[in-house]
Amino acid sequence: MRTIRVGSRKSTLALTQSGLVIESLSNKSDRFSFAVQHIVTKGDRILDVTLSKVGGKGLFVKEIERALLDGEIDFAVHSMKDMPAELPEGLEIASIPLREDPHDVLLSQGHKRLEELTPGAVVGTSSLRRAAQILNVRPDLNIRSLRGNVDTRIGRLKSGDFDAIVLAAAGMKRLGVSEKGENLPFNRVLPAVGQGALAIECRSSDDELKALLNTINHDETAVTVRAERSFLKRLNGGCQVPIAAFCERGNDGILTLSGLVASVDGTKILKTVRSGNQPDALGTLAAEDLLAQGAGEILSDLGIESDPDAR
Numbered sequence: 001m002r003t004i005r006v007g008s009r010k011s012t013l014a015l016t017q018s019g020l021v022i023e024s025l026s027n028k029s030d031r032f033s034f035a036v037q038h039i040v041t042k043g044d045r046i047l048d049v050t051l052s053k054v055g056g057k058g059l060f061v062k063e064i065e066r067a068l069l070d071g072e073i074d075f076a077v078h079s080m081k082d083m084p085a086e087l088p089e090g091l092e093i094a095s096i097p098l099r100e101d102p103h104d105v106l107l108s109q110g111h112k113r114l115e116e117l118t119p120g121a122v123v124g125t126s127s128l129r130r131a132a133q134i135l136n137v138r139p140d141l142n143i144r145s146l147r148g149n150v151d152t153r154i155g156r157l158k159s160g161d162f163d164a165i166v167l168a169a170a171g172m173k174r175l176g177v178s179e180k181g182e183n184l185p186f187n188r189v190l191p192a193v194g195q196g197a198l199a200i201e202c203r204s205s206d207d208e209l210k211a212l213l214n215t216i217n218h219d220e221t222a223v224t225v226r227a228e229r230s231f232l233k234r235l236n237g238g239c240q241v242p243i244a245a246f247c248e249r250g251n252d253g254i255l256t257l258s259g260l261v262a263s264v265d266g267t268k269i270l271k272t273v274r275s276g277n278q279p280d281a282l283g284t285l286a287a288e289d290l291l292a293q294g295a296g297e298i299l300s301d302l303g304i305e306s307d308p309d310a311r
């Protein structure tokens, strides 16, 4: 029997996600046992600055990838939206299980909807993507930085520090958070690339483990997320850029991707909707739509390099 070492951040969400994956793998084979190893990442250590100011992509994944490459752990479960567009040589996303609800949720004092918030209300989020899209429809709102795990953030809403906060539905559902909120529709707030999906990362050379992980891969999730990540890659963005995308596969098998790039203040929002069969080509095409509309200038205004020749 092989013991598989699973690297996980220590947050409740990370441990819950790792636990869910281990449980479904245990149901597939009894030739393996699993041991969880805690890893502290840069994103966990730096809590006092807005994530976009910390800089660098993949704040939550770098240390975990080093542990994978050094052979200290065998696989890791990440939130897909925390994954940079490109992985280090020698590692791969071997499995993408069924996606959870990809929406963002507005939780507010008195259960007000986004449209009903008092003018000037204080909304907590550290996501430039959420801030930009909310400001686009409600430029009067005051966006304030709010970091920390899901429980901390809900605590800051309850204590009255904020009139509203925005969280991913997926995280709330996986943690069993019972608070009721408004599911923000995609035409108001389009989710982060990969939101709601998990990425199971391992060494490309570990064929035995890859075969096991493949048993919990969900084809539709994997294909749609692949299109979203191809879009992200063409725009050369990380989680600290107001980039959003969501791809669906229709009953006819056709993929439809909605993508967006916004200025941080929400005054400029470029959008595209494209359909196709091939996820990589579709993501690239949608990104090139936005580049043709001027997305390059928006991204470079942020001081983030957007190399039009990067593939």
Ligand SMILES: NCc1[nH]cc(CCC(=O)O)c1CC(=O)O
Pocket (backbone or CB within 6 Å): 079, 080, 081, 082, 166, 167, 168, 170, 171, 172, 194, 195, 196, 197
């Ligand atoms: N940014 C942190 C993070 N990374 C993944 C999730 C939730 C799970 C998901 O979106 O897949 C969250 C919390 C949140 O955004 O509220």
